[in-house]
Amino acid sequence: MTATSEKLAIEGGKPVRQAILPYGTQWLDEEDITAVIEVLRSRWLTTGPKVAEFERSFAKSVGSREAVAVSSGTAALHASMYAIDIKPGDEVIVPAMTFAATANAVVFQQGIPIFVDVDPKTLLIDPGQVEMHISPKTRAIVAVDYAGHPCDYDTLRAIAERYRLYLIADACHSLGGAYKSKSVGTLADITTFSFHPVKHITTGEGGMATTNDSELAIRMRIFRNHGITTEYHQREQQGSWFYEMVDLGYNYRITDIQCALGLSQLRKLSAWVKRRQEIAQRYNAAFAEVPAVRPLDVRAEVSHAYHLYVVRLDLTRLQVTRGQVFAALRAEGIGVNVHYIPVHLHPFYRKRFGTCPGLCPVAEAAYQEIITLPIFPRMGEKDIEDVMYAVKKVVGAYLR
Ligand SMILES: *Cc1c(COP(=O)(O)O)cnc(C)c1O
Numbered sequence: 001m002t003a004t005s006e007k008l009a010i011e012g013g014k015p016v017r018q019a020i021l022p023y024g025t026q027w028l029d030e031e032d033i034t035a036v037i038e039v040l041r042s043r044w045l046t047t048g049p050k051v052a053e054f055e056r057s058f059a060k061s062v063g064s065r066e067a068v069a070v071s072s073g074t075a076a077l078h079a080s081m082y083a084i085d086i087k088p089g090d091e092v093i094v095p096a097m098t099f100a101a102t103a104n105a106v107v108f109q110q111g112i113p114i115f116v117d118v119d120p121k122t123l124l125i126d127p128g129q130v131e132m133h134i135s136p137k138t139r140a141i142v143a144v145d146y147a148g149h150p151c152d153y154d155t156l157r158a159i160a161e162r163y164r165l166y167l168i169a170d171a172c173h174s175l176g177g178a179y180k181s182k183s184v185g186t187l188a189d190i191t192t193f194s195f196h197p198v199k200h201i202t203t204g205e206g207g208m209a210t211t212n213d214s215e216l217a218i219r220m221r222i223f224r225n226h227g228i229t230t231e232y233h234q235r236e237q238q239g240s241w242f243y244e245m246v247d248l249g250y251n252y253r254i255t256d257i258q259c260a261l262g263l264s265q266l267r268k269l270s271a272w273v274k275r276r277q278e279i280a281q282r283y284n285a286a287f288a289e290v291p292a293v294r295p296l297d298v299r300a301e302v303s304h305a306y307h308l309y310v311v312r313l314d315l316t317r318l319q320v321t322r323g324q325v326f327a328a329l330r331a332e333g334i335g336v337n338v339h340y341i342p343v344h345l346h347p348f349y350r351k352r353f354g355t356c357p358g359l360c361p362v363a364e365a366a367y368q369e370i371i372t373l374p375i376f377p378r379m380g381e382k383d384i385e386d387v388m389y390a391v392k393k394v395v396g397a398y399l400r
Pocket of ligand 1: 072073074075098099101102144170172173193194195196205206207
């Protein structure tokens with residue numbers, strides 16, 4: 001496969017694909033569907049046995065003592081901020097290069113997100129920058145395993161310990177990944193996951209928070225259930241009507257229907273992560289021959305879970321912007337995306353916290369150059385080749 005002189009689809013040429021290939025999507029089989037139907041025929045649709053079973057299996061899978069299932073990854077982040085007692089005015093360090101929900105969870109508790117820049121090679125939070133932004137009001141650091149690459153947890157944990165801060169891992173991208181042979185889910189005080197359909201496994205909507213600290217787990221269980229100390233299933237078993245609301249909580253519960261799907265999906269996780277890694281290796285090899293396309297670095301001590309496959313474009317070698325490459329790839333039928341607009345540049349954060357361009361220059365420069373290519377376990381050989389071919393076609397046509 002070499003660069004071609006074919007006419008680009010955006011200029012009226014024939015697209016590489018007719019139907020758009022998404023950047024990520026779920027994979028459900030008959031086993032998943034049967035598991036869901038079984039719950040629909042059972043007594044418990046929510047707060048029943050499937051929730052507890054999914055929590056136990058998930059905890060076992062990542063090697064954590066506790067797992068608390070909730071209604072979304074965002075709810076898991078919010079529950080983690082509650083559990084560590086983030087209060088109005090508390091500062092929480094978050095990376096600029098993440099999905100808005102990471103910072104939003106801090107704001108839900110009236111905390112102040114302190115945006116910190118990322119490493120230009122991996123786009124992961126830069127531990128040196130973390131340390132520079134710690135103040136007497138800092139309470140916690142949120143590490144985001146961007147694209148599925150686990151952060152530098154030894155360094156981050158050392159900083160957290162030195163300044164007596166909590167370390168929270170937003171691992172919505174990195175389920176199934178590892179750092180120095182330790183599974184994601186055990187590397188921080190609390191680790192959060194999402195089961196949105198584009199993520200590694202899905203429950204439709206859903207999330208999980210894992211921890212080895214049973215006190216934090218108890219707080220999150222109360223928080224997901226209106227701040228009430230027992231759940232309906234427990235009261236049924238005890239034959240009691242009595243309950244107490246001890247704090248202000250939310251309804252962040254997940255259903256048994258969802259957890260049955262999650263249990264069934266979880267069985268496929270390790271095979272799926274392997275498949276994502278294989279696809280990434282294919283891309284890495286293909287793009288090694290394309291100097292204008294630079295995959296992000298992967299450090300040797302990690303097992304990358306590849307929720308996303310992100311490349312940086314070397315715009316000095318191209319006649320066009322990232323936006324034009326993006327549009328041309330879409331026209332070829334490749335469902336590229338951009339992850340992410342740095343959070344501090346969103347209008348809400350500018351208005352509420354006065355953040356502005358220049359705050360995190362590495363993330364802002366990366367944002368001009370990044371593009372997310374399709375990666376998901378169900379991709380076939382033809383899909384993978386279409387992506388590599390289309391990238392070479394488009395980039396080849398736009399070389400300086
Ligand atoms: C998906 C995602 C979330 C939010 O998860 P939801 O389940 O959609 O609420 C949070 N942080 C990151 C980094 C994510 O990718």
